[in-house]
Amino acid sequence: MSIETQEMVPSLLISILVIPLLSLLVIGWRRTRVTAIHPSSTTQKRRVPPSAPTLPVIGNLHQLGTYPHKTLQTLSRRYGPFMLVHMGRAPALIVSSARLAGEVMKTHDIVFSDRPQGSTARRLLYDGKDVSLAPYGEYWRQMRSLCVLQLLNNKRVQSFRFVRQEELAQLVKRIGDASPTPVDISDAFATLTNSVVCRAALGRKYNEDEAIGRRFKNLLAEFVGLLGVFNVGDLIPSLGWINKLNGSDKKVERVAKEFDDFLEQVVEEHVSKLNKPYQQEERKYNNDDNNSTRNNNDSDGDGDSDKKDFVDVLLEFQRDNLAGFPLSKLSIKAIILDVFSGGTDTTYTVLEWAMTELLRHPKVMENLQKEVREVAKGRLNITDEDLDRLHYLKAVVKETLRLHPPLPLLVPRVATRDVTVDGYDLAAGTMVIINAWAIGRNPDSWGPDPDEFKPERFLGNPVDYNGQNFELIPFGAGRRGCPGIAFAMATDNFVLANLMLRFDWALPPGMRAEDLDMTQCTGLTIHRKVPLLAVATPHSS
Numbered sequence: 001m002s003i004e005t006q007e008m009v010p011s012l013l014i015s016i017l018v019i020p021l022l023s024l025l026v027i028g029w030r031r032t033r034v035t036a037i038h039p040s041s042t043t044q045k046r047r048v049p050p051s052a053p054t055l056p057v058i059g060n061l062h063q064l065g066t067y068p069h070k071t072l073q074t075l076s077r078r079y080g081p082f083m084l085v086h087m088g089r090a091p092a093l094i095v096s097s098a099r100l101a102g103e104v105m106k107t108h109d110i111v112f113s114d115r116p117q118g119s120t121a122r123r124l125l126y127d128g129k130d131v132s133l134a135p136y137g138e139y140w141r142q143m144r145s146l147c148v149l150q151l152l153n154n155k156r157v158q159s160f161r162f163v164r165q166e167e168l169a170q171l172v173k174r175i176g177d178a179s180p181t182p183v184d185i186s187d188a189f190a191t192l193t194n195s196v197v198c199r200a201a202l203g204r205k206y207n208e209d210e211a212i213g214r215r216f217k218n219l220l221a222e223f224v225g226l227l228g229v230f231n232v233g234d235l236i237p238s239l240g241w242i243n244k245l246n247g248s249d250k251k252v253e254r255v256a257k258e259f260d261d262f263l264e265q266v267v268e269e270h271v272s273k274l275n276k277p278y279q280q281e282e283r284k285y286n287n288d289d290n291n292s293t294r295n296n297n298d299s300d301g302d303g304d305s306d307k308k309d310f311v312d313v314l315l316e317f318q319r320d321n322l323a324g325f326p327l328s329k330l331s332i333k334a335i336i337l338d339v340f341s342g343g344t345d346t347t348y349t350v351l352e353w354a355m356t357e358l359l360r361h362p363k364v365m366e367n368l369q370k371e372v373r374e375v376a377k378g379r380l381n382i383t384d385e386d387l388d389r390l391h392y393l394k395a396v397v398k399e400t401l402r403l404h405p406p407l408p409l410l411v412p413r414v415a416t417r418d419v420t421v422d423g424y425d426l427a428a429g430t431m432v433i434i435n436a437w438a439i440g441r442n443p444d445s446w447g448p449d450p451d452e453f454k455p456e457r458f459l460g461n462p463v464d465y466n467g468q469n470f471e472l473i474p475f476g477a478g479r480r481g482c483p484g485i486a487f488a489m490a491t492d493n494f495v496l497a498n499l500m501l502r503f504d505w506a507l508p509p510g511m512r513a514e515d516l517d518m519t520q521c522t523g524l525t526i527h528r529k530v531p532l533l534a535v536a537t538p539h540s541s
């Protein structure tokens, strides 16, 4: 996800930037009104959302702190669910209620279908040639439909069932081998999701015992880390020189280049694999009068299109011109990059927080285990088919996504034209940030105990995370909503159900539920700062 504003201002940066600025600036607070939201408007009075007081040059950056989703929630309690903050010069509309999120992502979805073009994200994501950053328009439409219809549809997600099963088997072994010693479940989940995404996207995984595996893991971490850090020069152009001074421009260049080299190699390996059977098949095709049986989606010649990874699928589309538009190698690499940046950390974070909450709420864990074990009826595995019957599991996952949306501020949008929303006038180019974290904890939607982990609130409650119910929008909604929901949830539900079936779980000896450190990390996806340790005991049915 290209969200350069997520981490916003690391505290060190605050001290470097803000303290000298504060001493220089004597003008003091000012309330931002008409000019910030509509600089060109001098004659016509426009109604603008309330805004927190700003400082010259830095706007509200100094207020965002380590956890912008939390500070923005606090600010919205004072200034309202539709409020303006200033990221340096740029005004951003912060949305903190379900109703107003619906106004933005449903009523005016088409106006807010663009993304801000931060320079770091553009450099890392092939100048916006991916799906998540691509400006709203024909190119984005083509790439998105390729993703939705060919890579992330239900059939394709099902085709990776064997990958999930094999990776789960390795996870179960790792946990079982460690028993009764506490296992680093955070690391185990990260490894599993990374392997599932690697195998689905690239056809193989990169183990840490290989040099290339270690390089890939570090590179991915650097890549995601850079996407999560805001770029000073984008927000305060006059301070752009800081990026050169602190080496961040250089780092972005290096990571972009190394990731491109890696993907180039992956694509070339796939091309040579694809060409071999294609040449054989071509010969067969040319000699075969009855060629109507030729299957373009099955170029590996073994009749098994189920085993294709994403690069295979995209290269076939390119080779056979199936996309209906020229699909360049660069676009293919950009899509794969999106799958990694959008699909790994997010998916693992859900598992990590679900397990954390289950360990803090033993009664919920017990209810979940009861449901899973009743459905398994003595079998050693929960299958994909069983998942439909696990209503309590679904409630646990929804409750986890409500309290711990992996991307708490989603991915920002930008207004493509002037628009009036809920009576407020917004100018073209205004950035919109939906605070899904605050919306998930808003008592107007969730009653008097919104901070409590209570999966029961979802039983018999049709609210779902598919973008129709704006009180629960961890995947966003509308045209730019996440296309990877089925892929991510197939992994999360399957893994969680099976771990509940196979093991009984406890916190490490001497640790009480209330001692569990709930500190969040900073960055793009909000996972635990401290890895989660748990003791697993194999369950005998």
Ligand code: HEM
Residues within 6 Å of the ligand: 001, 131, 132, 133, 144, 147, 152, 338, 339, 342, 343, 344, 346, 347, 350, 405, 406, 407, 410, 411, 412, 474, 475, 476, 477, 478, 479, 480, 481, 482, 483, 484, 485, 487, 488
């Ligand atoms: C729990 C896991 C995930 C979460 C919480 C998540 C969340 C999100 C969010 C909040 C957005 C922005 C939505 C908006 O602007 O309305 C998004 C977009 C996107 N996600 Fe996900 N995502 C997850 C998994 C995945 C996976 C597994 C993939 C791919 C394999 C993926 C690919 C994408 C792409 C390509 C976009 C950009 C869509 C566009 O701009 O048109 N995501 N995701």
